[in-house]
Amino acid sequence: MTLLTIENLSKRFSSGGRAVAAVSDVSLTLEPGETLGLVGASGSGKSTLARILMRLLPADTGLIQFEGEDWLTLSGAELRRRRARMQMVFQDVLGAFNPRATVASVLDDPLRIHAIVPKAERPREIAVLLDRVGLPASYAERSIREVSGGQRQRIAIARAIATKPSLIVLDEAVSALDVSIRGKILELLVELQEERGISYLFVSHDLAVLRAVSHRIAVMETGRLVETGPMRQVIENPQSSAAKALVSAVPRLVTEPTEGPSHDV
Amino acid sequence: MSTLCEIRGLSVTYHGQTVPALNQIDLDIVAGERLAIIGESGSGKSTLARAMAGLLPVGAKLAGEMRWSSGQPPLPGRDLGFVFQDPSSSLNPVLTIGEQVAEGARRHLGLSWKSAYGSALKMLERVRIPQPDKAMMTFPHQLSGGQRQRVAIAAALAAKPGILIADEATSALDMVVQAEIVSLLDELVREAGMTLIFITHDIALASGFADRVAIFKDGRLVEIGPTGHVLSSPKEPYTKMLIASHRDLTTPPLIREAAP
Numbered sequence: 001m002t003l004l005t006i007e008n009l010s011k012r013f014s015s016g017g018r019a020v021a022a023v024s025d026v027s028l029t030l031e032p033g034e035t036l037g038l039v040g041a042s043g044s045g046k047s048t049l050a051r052i053l054m055r056l057l058p059a060d061t062g063l064i065q066f067e068g069e070d071w072l073t074l075s076g077a078e079l080r081r082r083r084a085r086m087q088m089v090f091q092d093v094l095g096a097f098n099p100r101a102t103v104a105s106v107l108d109d110p111l112r113i114h115a116i117v118p119k120a121e122r123p124r125e126i127a128v129l130l131d132r133v134g135l136p137a138s139y140a141e142r143s144i145r146e147v148s149g150g151q152r153q154r155i156a157i158a159r160a161i162a163t164k165p166s167l168i169v170l171d172e173a174v175s176a177l178d179v180s181i182r183g184k185i186l187e188l189l190v191e192l193q194e195e196r197g198i199s200y201l202f203v204s205h206d207l208a209v210l211r212a213v214s215h216r217i218a219v220m221e222t223g224r225l226v227e228t229g230p231m232r233q234v235i236e237n238p239q240s241s242a243a244k245a246l247v248s249a250v251p252r253l254v255t256e257p258t259e260g261p262s263h264d265v
Numbered sequence: 266m267s268t269l270c271e272i273r274g275l276s277v278t279y280h281g282q283t284v285p286a287l288n289q290i291d292l293d294i295v296a297g298e299r300l301a302i303i304g305e306s307g308s309g310k311s312t313l314a315r316a317m318a319g320l321l322p323v324g325a326k327l328a329g330e331m332r333w334s335s336g337q338p339p340l341p342g343r344d345l346g347f348v349f350q351d352p353s354s355s356l357n358p359v360l361t362i363g364e365q366v367a368e369g370a371r372r373h374l375g376l377s378w379k380s381a382y383g384s385a386l387k388m389l390e391r392v393r394i395p396q397p398d399k400a401m402m403t404f405p406h407q408l409s410g411g412q413r414q415r416v417a418i419a420a421a422l423a424a425k426p427g428i429l430i431a432d433e434a435t436s437a438l439d440m441v442v443q444a445e446i447v448s449l450l451d452e453l454v455r456e457a458g459m460t461l462i463f464i465t466h467d468i469a470l471a472s473g474f475a476d477r478v479a480i481f482k483d484g485r486l487v488e489i490g491p492t493g494h495v496l497s498s499p500k501e502p503y504t505k506m507l508i509a510s511h512r513d514l515t516t517p518p519l520i521r522e523a524a525p
Contacts, residue, residue: 180507193520231522
């Protein structure tokens with residue numbers, strides 16, 4: 001059964017008296033265990049779409065079906081309960097945590113709020129989560145500020161999987177990380193998907209990152225979905241001008257002496 | 266090719282820190298070259314840029330030498346332009362684009378406001394701002410991130426400096442705009458015969474246009490050489506690791522590709 005169906009979703013913002021379509025008539029689907037890479041330039045509407053999906057912003061019109069339910073009409077306690085199934089990992093991880101929190105309290109919150117395990121078992125569950133994302137259990141007592149950026153992103157992933165979600169929205173989740181760490185986080189995400197059948201909606205402006213993890217790729221431009229297809233098809237044979245521009249903008253590693261820039265601009 | 270600056274034993278320690286941000290750097294900058302300084306967070310790459318531009322914060326301890334061929338350090342704004350990562354914090358929000366780009370030429374080239382505005386208009390055309398005459402009257406917040414970075418480049422080049430330092434100047438931009446800005450920088454620097462110091466975490470981005478690359482790690486210079494040379498036969502394990510970590514559209518994916 002299809003996990004997520006978005007139909008004719010639209011959202012306008014008003015800017016200086018003008019209405020600007022941030023998301024315009026977008027429809028897409030996501031299957032269990034699948035990663036859909038959502039790519040677009042700044043201002044293409046990809047983050048707005050992710051925020052509507054997370055119910056952080058209201059949509060103007062359109063429908064979202066998630067796990068067979070009308071996702072946009074859920075509210076109150078029912079929405080809070082269902083949120084356990086859809087989690088999010090942000091680019092700016094420090095901004096997504098209470099800066100005074102310890103690693104243990106960051107992971108304890110979702111376990112308590114969603115009653116994942118009884119209180120007495122929570123410390124053990126926190127240790128299991130830390131171990132699963134490749135951190136020693138002793139990290140539980142550290143402040144969230146004293147761990148490195150890559151470790152903090154691992155903790156954000158541990159928090160996201162704590163509630164056993166079927167879908168995780170990753171908004172530029174590796175963009176702020178050093179390249180040496182980025183690959184390891186992507187590997188962790190793929191491992192978790194294979195192990196638990198989680199679906200990812202991976203929002204990024206970087207096609208090289210999306211190529212590593214996506215089964216399908218959807219391309220947005222000025223609020224519209226202009227192209228959707230299997231990963232290789234979109235990258236090897238892009239049809240829309242937006243997809244072509246994104247493909248040609250990925251820096252290539254030039255190992256021979258060159259004259260001039262390698263980009264086709 | 267003459268040496269523009271001989272850096273010898275340069276160390277920088279920030280106020281209140283015990284570990285130096287930059288540790289015993291020896292480096293010759295060649296006049297007219299495009300030198301990429303590559304490193305991850307904490308490598309000291311931005312500290313080097315700031316030390317060269319005289320922009321280190323108060324209390325930073327500097328040891329070693331920077332010998333400039335001109336006999337004195339370059340004057341920021343006149344002899345050296347600096348483009349930062351975040352143009353919205355380097356541009357003044359309450360001045361028009363025209364005023365900010367004209368200011369450098371007026372102050373350092375001694376032009377009148379009128380002729381400084383004329384040269385600012387030409388600079389905005391050079392950096393390919395659409396409708397430059399209208400853009401002269403706008404404020405930074407009315408432009409997109411990519412357009413703001415074009416304005417910051419125009420302002421940095423207004424006084425026709427011989428050196429341009431770009432510190433992660435394209436990292437906050439999306440990939441399409443990044444490719445445009447890199448090709449613009451490359452073109453402007455070639456035309457004017459300027460020396461470009463391009464600071465980046467992205468070894469592939471640098472590989473496309475730099476003459477030489479210098480790899481930094483934990484405040485030290487790990488490896489330096491002609492770009493093709495370092496990229497095709499890296500000597501240091503760290504350089505090899507950086508090259509191996511790079512992902513582009515030819516790297517094998519991490520997922521199994523059969524549809525789920």
